Amino acid sequence: MLSSAEVKAEARRLGFDLCGVAPAAALPELTRLGEWLARGYAGEMTYLHKSAATRADIRQFLPTARSVIVTGTLYNVEVPDVERPGGPGAASASGAVRVARYARGDDYHVRLGERLEALVAWMRSRYGEGFDAAVFVDKHHVQERVFAAQAGLGWVGKNTCVIHPALGSWLLLSGVATSLPLVPDGPLSDQCGACTLCLDSCPTGALVEPRLLDATRCISYLTIELEGPVPPSQRPHVENHLFGCDICQEVCPWNLAAPLTSDAAWHGPVRDGAAAAELWQRSDQSLHAFVRGSAMTYTSLARLRRNLALVIGNAGDPALAEVLDRPGGGVKNAAHSAQTALVQDAVAWARSRLADRAPR
Ligand code: SF4
Protein backbone atom coordinates (compact mmCIF):
# COMPACT_ATOMS: atom_id res chain seq x y z
CA MET A 1 0.00 0.00 0.00
CA LEU A 2 1.27 3.44 -0.94
CA SER A 3 1.63 5.69 2.10
CA SER A 4 1.01 9.44 2.38
CA ALA A 5 4.60 9.88 3.56
CA GLU A 6 5.97 8.21 0.42
CA VAL A 7 3.81 10.38 -1.84
CA LYS A 8 4.92 13.55 -0.04
CA ALA A 9 8.60 12.56 -0.26
CA GLU A 10 8.28 11.96 -4.00
CA ALA A 11 6.41 15.25 -4.47
CA ARG A 12 9.26 17.09 -2.79
CA ARG A 13 11.80 15.23 -4.95
CA LEU A 14 9.90 16.43 -8.02
CA GLY A 15 10.23 20.06 -6.97
CA PHE A 16 7.09 20.77 -4.94
CA ASP A 17 7.89 22.69 -1.75
CA LEU A 18 4.82 21.53 0.17
CA CYS A 19 2.60 18.48 -0.06
CA GLY A 20 -0.31 17.37 2.08
CA VAL A 21 -3.33 15.14 1.84
CA ALA A 22 -6.98 16.07 2.35
CA PRO A 23 -9.96 13.74 2.32
CA ALA A 24 -12.13 13.91 -0.81
CA ALA A 25 -15.02 14.94 1.39
CA ALA A 26 -17.88 17.46 1.24
CA LEU A 27 -15.94 20.08 3.19
CA PRO A 28 -18.20 22.92 4.48
CA GLU A 29 -15.91 25.58 2.94
CA LEU A 30 -16.72 24.22 -0.53
CA THR A 31 -20.29 25.56 -0.27
CA ARG A 32 -19.11 29.18 0.01
CA LEU A 33 -18.45 29.35 -3.73
CA GLY A 34 -22.20 29.25 -4.43
CA GLU A 35 -22.86 32.16 -2.06
CA TRP A 36 -19.97 34.12 -3.58
CA LEU A 37 -21.28 33.59 -7.10
CA ALA A 38 -24.80 34.58 -6.04
CA ARG A 39 -23.46 37.94 -4.84
CA GLY A 40 -22.16 38.65 -8.35
CA TYR A 41 -18.55 38.80 -7.22
CA ALA A 42 -17.34 36.69 -10.16
CA GLY A 43 -18.18 39.39 -12.72
CA GLU A 44 -17.54 38.20 -16.29
CA MET A 45 -15.99 34.92 -15.14
CA THR A 46 -18.96 32.90 -16.33
CA TYR A 47 -16.79 29.79 -16.46
CA LEU A 48 -16.99 29.77 -12.66
CA HIS A 49 -20.79 29.61 -12.80
CA LYS A 50 -20.68 26.87 -15.43
CA SER A 51 -18.27 24.76 -13.40
CA ALA A 52 -19.73 25.56 -9.95
CA ALA A 53 -21.27 22.11 -9.40
CA THR A 54 -17.96 20.38 -10.10
CA ARG A 55 -16.05 22.86 -7.96
CA ALA A 56 -18.47 22.24 -5.08
CA ASP A 57 -17.95 18.47 -5.14
CA ILE A 58 -14.59 16.85 -5.86
CA ARG A 59 -16.45 13.65 -6.77
CA GLN A 60 -17.82 15.42 -9.82
CA PHE A 61 -14.23 16.07 -10.82
CA LEU A 62 -13.18 12.46 -10.13
CA PRO A 63 -16.15 10.21 -9.23
CA THR A 64 -13.97 7.66 -7.41
CA ALA A 65 -11.96 10.25 -5.47
CA ARG A 66 -11.10 9.33 -1.89
CA SER A 67 -8.07 11.55 -1.34
CA VAL A 68 -6.79 14.88 -2.60
CA ILE A 69 -3.01 15.30 -2.73
CA VAL A 70 -2.33 19.04 -2.61
CA THR A 71 0.99 20.61 -3.53
CA GLY A 72 2.37 24.08 -2.89
CA THR A 73 5.17 25.52 -4.99
CA LEU A 74 7.08 28.57 -3.80
CA TYR A 75 7.50 31.13 -6.59
CA ASN A 76 8.95 33.96 -4.53
CA VAL A 77 11.74 35.76 -6.41
CA GLU A 78 13.45 39.13 -6.04
CA VAL A 79 11.49 41.79 -7.90
CA PRO A 80 12.49 45.34 -8.73
CA ASP A 81 11.01 47.97 -6.47
CA VAL A 82 8.70 49.65 -8.97
CA GLU A 83 7.21 52.93 -7.84
CA ARG A 84 3.42 53.19 -7.76
CA PRO A 85 1.78 56.37 -9.02
CA GLY A 86 -0.13 56.27 -5.78
CA GLY A 87 -3.69 56.21 -7.02
CA PRO A 88 -6.15 58.87 -8.01
CA GLY A 89 -4.86 62.41 -7.91
CA ALA A 90 -1.32 61.44 -7.00
CA ALA A 91 1.87 62.93 -8.38
CA SER A 92 3.33 61.69 -11.63
CA ALA A 93 5.42 58.57 -11.94
CA SER A 94 7.69 57.05 -14.50
CA GLY A 95 5.24 54.85 -16.34
CA ALA A 96 7.13 51.72 -15.27
CA VAL A 97 4.78 48.74 -15.19
CA ARG A 98 4.13 46.29 -12.41
CA VAL A 99 3.56 42.60 -13.16
CA ALA A 100 2.25 39.97 -10.74
CA ARG A 101 5.12 37.96 -9.35
CA TYR A 102 3.80 34.59 -10.51
CA ALA A 103 4.05 35.74 -14.14
CA ARG A 104 7.82 36.08 -13.79
CA GLY A 105 8.35 32.39 -14.31
CA ASP A 106 7.33 29.74 -16.79
CA ASP A 107 3.66 29.17 -17.43
CA TYR A 108 2.84 27.32 -14.21
CA HIS A 109 -0.02 25.42 -15.83
CA VAL A 110 2.55 23.70 -18.03
CA ARG A 111 5.41 23.31 -15.57
CA LEU A 112 3.30 22.10 -12.61
CA GLY A 113 1.19 19.93 -14.90
CA GLU A 114 4.36 18.10 -15.98
CA ARG A 115 5.45 17.57 -12.38
CA LEU A 116 2.01 16.29 -11.33
CA GLU A 117 1.94 13.84 -14.24
CA ALA A 118 5.39 12.65 -13.12
CA LEU A 119 4.02 12.17 -9.59
CA VAL A 120 1.11 10.09 -10.91
CA ALA A 121 3.49 8.05 -13.08
CA TRP A 122 5.63 7.36 -10.00
CA MET A 123 2.50 6.34 -8.03
CA ARG A 124 1.59 3.89 -10.81
CA SER A 125 5.13 2.51 -10.84
CA ARG A 126 4.78 1.80 -7.12
CA TYR A 127 1.15 0.77 -6.85
CA GLY A 128 0.22 -0.47 -10.33
CA GLU A 129 -2.60 0.73 -12.57
CA GLY A 130 -5.47 -0.15 -10.21
CA PHE A 131 -6.41 3.37 -9.15
CA ASP A 132 -7.79 6.57 -10.66
CA ALA A 133 -6.04 9.91 -10.62
CA ALA A 134 -6.77 13.35 -12.07
CA VAL A 135 -4.38 16.29 -11.82
CA PHE A 136 -5.51 19.88 -11.30
CA VAL A 137 -3.64 23.15 -11.89
CA ASP A 138 -5.74 26.28 -11.57
CA LYS A 139 -7.71 25.89 -14.81
CA HIS A 140 -9.30 22.64 -13.62
CA HIS A 141 -12.53 22.74 -11.63
CA VAL A 142 -11.21 22.22 -8.12
CA GLN A 143 -11.18 24.65 -5.19
CA GLU A 144 -7.47 24.24 -4.49
CA ARG A 145 -7.44 26.65 -1.57
CA VAL A 146 -10.04 24.71 0.40
CA PHE A 147 -8.20 21.43 0.00
CA ALA A 148 -4.81 23.08 0.61
CA ALA A 149 -6.02 24.43 3.95
CA GLN A 150 -7.56 21.08 4.89
CA ALA A 151 -4.29 19.34 3.94
CA GLY A 152 -2.32 21.60 6.30
CA LEU A 153 -0.43 23.62 3.68
CA GLY A 154 -1.43 26.82 5.47
CA TRP A 155 -4.45 28.81 6.56
CA VAL A 156 -6.61 30.97 4.30
CA GLY A 157 -5.60 34.52 5.17
CA LYS A 158 -7.85 37.55 5.18
CA ASN A 159 -6.39 38.34 1.74
CA THR A 160 -7.87 34.98 0.56
CA CYS A 161 -4.41 33.47 -0.06
CA VAL A 162 -3.15 30.30 1.60
CA ILE A 163 -0.37 31.30 4.02
CA HIS A 164 2.26 28.84 5.24
CA PRO A 165 3.95 29.91 8.48
CA ALA A 166 7.48 29.52 7.04
CA LEU A 167 6.99 30.02 3.29
CA GLY A 168 4.37 32.78 3.29
CA SER A 169 1.76 33.03 0.56
CA TRP A 170 3.82 33.14 -2.66
CA LEU A 171 2.57 29.64 -3.40
CA LEU A 172 1.18 28.03 -6.53
CA LEU A 173 -1.41 25.42 -5.57
CA SER A 174 -2.06 22.28 -7.57
CA GLY A 175 -2.62 18.61 -6.93
CA VAL A 176 -4.00 15.20 -7.71
CA ALA A 177 -7.41 13.74 -6.84
CA THR A 178 -7.11 10.00 -6.48
CA SER A 179 -9.16 6.94 -5.60
CA LEU A 180 -6.38 5.80 -3.25
CA PRO A 181 -7.31 6.01 0.46
CA LEU A 182 -4.29 8.01 1.71
CA VAL A 183 -4.04 9.06 5.35
CA PRO A 184 -5.08 12.75 5.48
CA ASP A 185 -3.36 15.63 7.25
CA GLY A 186 -5.17 18.22 9.37
CA PRO A 187 -5.58 21.99 8.98
CA LEU A 188 -3.35 24.61 10.62
CA SER A 189 -4.79 27.31 12.87
CA ASP A 190 -5.56 30.78 11.48
CA GLN A 191 -2.70 33.11 12.40
CA CYS A 192 -3.92 36.40 10.92
CA GLY A 193 -5.00 37.55 14.35
CA ALA A 194 -6.05 41.21 14.57
CA CYS A 195 -4.05 42.21 11.47
CA THR A 196 -5.97 43.99 8.70
CA LEU A 197 -3.05 45.23 6.59
CA CYS A 198 -4.25 43.55 3.40
CA LEU A 199 -7.78 44.96 3.69
CA ASP A 200 -6.45 48.42 4.50
CA SER A 201 -3.96 48.40 1.60
CA CYS A 202 -6.17 47.23 -1.23
CA PRO A 203 -6.48 50.21 -3.61
CA THR A 204 -9.97 49.27 -4.77
CA GLY A 205 -11.60 47.96 -1.59
CA ALA A 206 -11.95 44.59 -3.30
CA LEU A 207 -11.52 42.76 0.00
CA VAL A 208 -14.99 43.66 1.21
CA GLU A 209 -14.47 41.76 4.44
CA PRO A 210 -11.87 39.28 5.67
CA ARG A 211 -11.61 36.40 3.20
CA LEU A 212 -14.32 37.84 0.95
CA LEU A 213 -13.13 39.18 -2.40
CA ASP A 214 -15.32 41.14 -4.77
CA ALA A 215 -13.39 40.12 -7.89
CA THR A 216 -15.12 42.77 -9.98
CA ARG A 217 -13.14 45.38 -8.02
CA CYS A 218 -9.85 43.47 -7.92
CA ILE A 219 -7.02 44.74 -10.13
CA SER A 220 -6.08 41.16 -10.97
CA TYR A 221 -9.55 40.63 -12.44
CA LEU A 222 -9.63 44.05 -14.12
CA THR A 223 -6.27 43.57 -15.85
CA ILE A 224 -6.43 39.85 -16.67
CA GLU A 225 -9.94 38.42 -16.71
CA LEU A 226 -12.11 41.35 -17.78
CA GLU A 227 -12.58 41.25 -21.56
CA GLY A 228 -14.41 44.56 -21.85
CA PRO A 229 -13.47 48.08 -20.82
CA VAL A 230 -12.30 48.68 -17.27
CA PRO A 231 -15.08 50.72 -15.59
CA PRO A 232 -14.07 54.41 -15.63
CA SER A 233 -14.27 54.69 -11.85
CA GLN A 234 -11.69 51.88 -11.53
CA ARG A 235 -9.21 53.11 -14.15
CA PRO A 236 -7.18 55.36 -11.82
CA HIS A 237 -6.93 52.47 -9.35
CA VAL A 238 -5.26 50.26 -11.94
CA GLU A 239 -2.29 52.59 -11.33
CA ASN A 240 0.69 51.01 -13.14
CA HIS A 241 -0.43 47.40 -13.00
CA LEU A 242 0.00 45.83 -16.41
CA PHE A 243 -0.91 42.31 -15.34
CA GLY A 244 -2.30 41.37 -11.94
CA CYS A 245 -1.68 42.85 -8.52
CA ASP A 246 0.32 41.65 -5.53
CA ILE A 247 -0.33 44.45 -3.04
CA CYS A 248 -2.33 42.39 -0.54
CA GLN A 249 0.49 39.83 -0.47
CA GLU A 250 3.32 42.38 -0.43
CA VAL A 251 1.98 43.97 2.76
CA CYS A 252 1.40 40.68 4.57
CA PRO A 253 3.76 40.27 7.54
CA TRP A 254 3.97 36.55 6.86
CA ASN A 255 5.73 37.34 3.58
CA LEU A 256 8.40 39.59 5.10
CA ALA A 257 10.67 36.65 5.82
CA ALA A 258 9.41 34.38 3.05
CA PRO A 259 12.35 32.56 1.45
CA LEU A 260 13.23 33.01 -2.20
CA THR A 261 12.90 30.01 -4.46
CA SER A 262 15.97 28.58 -6.14
CA ASP A 263 13.80 26.80 -8.71
CA ALA A 264 14.87 28.03 -12.16
CA ALA A 265 11.32 27.62 -13.47
CA TRP A 266 10.24 30.80 -11.67
CA HIS A 267 13.26 32.92 -12.59
CA GLY A 268 12.19 33.99 -16.05
CA PRO A 269 12.72 37.39 -17.67
CA VAL A 270 12.16 40.39 -15.40
CA ARG A 271 9.17 42.27 -16.80
CA ASP A 272 8.44 44.53 -13.84
CA GLY A 273 9.75 48.02 -14.35
CA ALA A 274 9.54 47.95 -18.16
CA ALA A 275 8.49 51.33 -19.51
CA ALA A 276 4.84 51.40 -20.56
CA ALA A 277 5.71 53.85 -23.36
CA GLU A 278 8.30 51.48 -24.82
CA LEU A 279 5.92 48.52 -24.64
CA TRP A 280 3.15 50.57 -26.22
CA GLN A 281 5.37 51.42 -29.18
CA ARG A 282 6.08 47.75 -29.88
CA SER A 283 4.39 45.85 -32.69
CA ASP A 284 1.90 43.17 -31.70
CA GLN A 285 4.53 40.59 -32.57
CA SER A 286 7.09 42.22 -30.32
CA LEU A 287 4.55 42.67 -27.50
CA HIS A 288 3.74 38.99 -27.75
CA ALA A 289 7.45 38.19 -27.50
CA PHE A 290 7.50 40.17 -24.23
CA VAL A 291 4.98 37.81 -22.61
CA ARG A 292 5.82 34.54 -24.40
CA GLY A 293 6.31 31.49 -22.19
CA SER A 294 4.66 33.04 -19.14
CA ALA A 295 1.14 32.96 -17.72
CA MET A 296 0.70 36.42 -19.26
CA THR A 297 -0.21 34.71 -22.52
CA TYR A 298 -3.53 33.78 -20.89
CA THR A 299 -4.77 37.28 -21.59
CA SER A 300 -5.11 38.83 -25.05
CA LEU A 301 -2.83 41.39 -26.67
CA ALA A 302 -5.79 43.79 -26.88
CA ARG A 303 -6.29 43.54 -23.10
CA LEU A 304 -2.58 44.06 -22.50
CA ARG A 305 -2.65 47.13 -24.75
CA ARG A 306 -5.78 48.39 -22.96
CA ASN A 307 -3.87 48.06 -19.69
CA LEU A 308 -0.81 49.82 -21.14
CA ALA A 309 -2.96 52.77 -22.19
CA LEU A 310 -4.38 53.00 -18.65
CA VAL A 311 -0.88 52.81 -17.15
CA ILE A 312 0.28 55.62 -19.45
CA GLY A 313 -2.74 57.70 -18.46
CA ASN A 314 -2.07 57.07 -14.79
CA ALA A 315 1.66 57.86 -15.11
CA GLY A 316 0.61 61.48 -15.15
CA ASP A 317 3.37 62.77 -17.46
CA PRO A 318 1.63 64.86 -20.16
CA ALA A 319 4.62 64.28 -22.45
CA LEU A 320 3.48 60.67 -22.76
CA ALA A 321 0.34 61.74 -24.65
CA GLU A 322 2.14 61.81 -27.98
CA VAL A 323 3.33 58.25 -27.44
CA LEU A 324 -0.29 57.14 -27.61
CA ASP A 325 -0.26 58.19 -31.29
CA ARG A 326 2.51 55.71 -32.00
CA PRO A 327 1.58 52.12 -31.23
CA GLY A 328 4.27 50.17 -33.04
CA GLY A 329 4.06 47.96 -36.09
CA GLY A 330 1.74 48.75 -38.97
CA VAL A 331 -1.27 50.21 -37.23
CA LYS A 332 -2.99 50.62 -40.59
CA ASN A 333 -3.52 46.90 -40.32
CA ALA A 334 -7.10 46.53 -39.05
CA ALA A 335 -6.01 43.45 -37.08
CA HIS A 336 -3.55 45.46 -34.96
CA SER A 337 -4.60 45.25 -31.33
CA ALA A 338 -4.42 49.04 -31.02
CA GLN A 339 -7.26 49.33 -33.54
CA THR A 340 -9.78 47.53 -31.35
CA ALA A 341 -12.59 49.52 -29.77
CA LEU A 342 -11.40 48.23 -26.38
CA VAL A 343 -7.98 49.84 -26.78
CA GLN A 344 -9.25 52.99 -28.48
CA ASP A 345 -11.57 53.59 -25.53
CA ALA A 346 -8.66 53.26 -23.09
CA VAL A 347 -6.51 55.56 -25.24
CA ALA A 348 -9.21 58.25 -25.21
CA TRP A 349 -9.42 58.02 -21.44
CA ALA A 350 -5.62 58.18 -21.08
CA ARG A 351 -5.44 61.26 -23.30
CA SER A 352 -8.06 63.03 -21.27
CA ARG A 353 -6.38 62.10 -17.98
CA LEU A 354 -3.00 63.31 -19.20
CA ALA A 355 -4.58 66.53 -20.50
CA ASP A 356 -6.05 67.14 -17.06
CA ARG A 357 -2.54 67.11 -15.65
CA ALA A 358 -0.90 69.25 -18.34
CA PRO A 359 0.21 72.72 -17.21
CA ARG A 360 -2.28 75.43 -18.19
S1 SF4 B 1 -4.90 41.73 -5.66
FE1 SF4 B 1 -4.79 43.98 -5.42
S2 SF4 B 1 -6.83 44.72 -5.98
FE2 SF4 B 1 -7.01 42.50 -5.64
S3 SF4 B 1 -7.61 42.29 -3.50
FE3 SF4 B 1 -5.37 42.20 -3.52
S4 SF4 B 1 -4.70 44.34 -3.20
FE4 SF4 B 1 -6.86 44.38 -3.79
Ligand code: SF4
Ligand atom coordinates in the same frame (compact mmCIF):
# COMPACT_ATOMS: atom_id res chain seq x y z
S1 SF4 C 1 -1.95 41.04 5.81
FE1 SF4 C 1 -2.53 40.45 7.90
S2 SF4 C 1 -4.73 39.99 7.78
FE2 SF4 C 1 -3.95 40.05 5.69
S3 SF4 C 1 -3.48 37.91 5.23
FE3 SF4 C 1 -1.59 38.82 6.01
S4 SF4 C 1 -1.62 38.42 8.24
FE4 SF4 C 1 -3.68 38.04 7.45
